[in-house]
Amino acid sequence: MTKKLTFFLTLIIGLLFSCEKKQSDLEFEQSVVYEIFPALMDSLHFDLRLTPPPLPRPIFNEKGEIIGTDTTGIAIALTEYQKRKAELKADSVKLVIAINDSVYSLEKRERNQLLKHFVEYNLKLDSTDLSAEYKIDLNKLQADKKLRFKYLSEFPKGSAIWKKEYDFHLSSTTGLSRIQFDSTKSFGILRSGMSCGKLCGSGVRVFIRKENNKWIIDRIIVTEIS
Numbered sequence: 001m002t003k004k005l006t007f008f009l010t011l012i013i014g015l016l017f018s019c020e021k022k023q024s025d026l027e028f029e030q031s032v033v034y035e036i037f038p039a040l041m042d043s044l045h046f047d048l049r050l051t052p053p054p055l056p057r058p059i060f061n062e063k064g065e066i067i068g069t070d071t072t073g074i075a076i077a078l079t080e081y082q083k084r085k086a087e088l089k090a091d092s093v094k095l096v097i098a099i100n101d102s103v104y105s106l107e108k109r110e111r112n113q114l115l116k117h118f119v120e121y122n123l124k125l126d127s128t129d130l131s132a133e134y135k136i137d138l139n140k141l142q143a144d145k146k147l148r149f150k151y152l153s154e155f156p157k158g159s160a161i162w163k164k165e166y167d168f169h170l171s172s173t174t175g176l177s178r179i180q181f182d183s184t185k186s187f188g189i190l191r192s193g194m195s196c197g198k199l200c201g202s203g204v205r206v207f208i209r210k211e212n213n214k215w216i217i218d219r220i221i222v223t224e225i226s
C-alpha cells in the first residue's frame with residue numbers, strides 16, 4: 001500500500017511540475033510578444049492617408065541604358081509629403097488596427113527557418129508545444145500613441161470589413177503567431193503581417209533575438225504580398 005501511495009504521489013507531483021512548466025513557458029512567450037510588439041508595429045504599419053512622393057524616373061539613352069534620373073517635381077512633391085506628414089502627426093484622429101483575437105499556431109516548416117537564419121549559432125529548437133492558441137490582451141499592446149487596437153471578431157468577416165462605415169478610421173488588420181524559440185530561449189521566430197485593404201497587404205516572417213537582456217527584431221522578411 002505504501003509503495004502504491006508513493007507512486008501516485010510521485011505521479012501527481014510530476015504532473016503538477018509539468019503543468020507549472022508549461023504555464024511558465026507560455027507566460028515567458030507572452031512577455032516576449034508584448035515586448036517586441038511596439039517595434040513590430042513601427043516596422044509594419046503605414047498610414048495610407050500619407051502617399052509617399054514618387055521615385056525619380058530613370059532616363060534612358062537610345063541603347064536603352066540608364067544614363068540618369070528625372071527629378072522634375074521631386075522637390076515639390078517631397079515638400080508636400082513632409083507637410084502632410086506633419087499634419088497627420090498633429091491631428092487627433094486615432095487609427096484603429098483590427099488584430100486577431102488570439103495568436104495562431106506556427107507551421108512546422110517555418111520553425112526550421114530559425115535554424116537557417118541563425119545558422120552560425122548552431123541552434124537547437126525548443127521543444128515547447130506550439131499548437132495551443134491564447135487570447136491576446138489588448139491592454140498589453142503598446143505602440144505609437146496614434147494607434148489603438150480592437151479585436152478582429154468585432155468586425156465583419158472577410159473583405160466586408162473594408163466596406164462598412166465606422167465612426168473611426170480603420171487603418172489595417174494584423175495578427176501574430178506563436179513564437180518558436182531555440183533551446184536557450186535567446187532566439188526566436190514568429191509570423192505576422194499587415195493588411196490595409198482587400199488587395200493590400202503582406203505576410204512576414206519575423207526573426208527576434210535577445211541582446212543585453214532585451215528582445216529586439218533581428219530581421220523581417222516579406223513572404224507574401226496581396
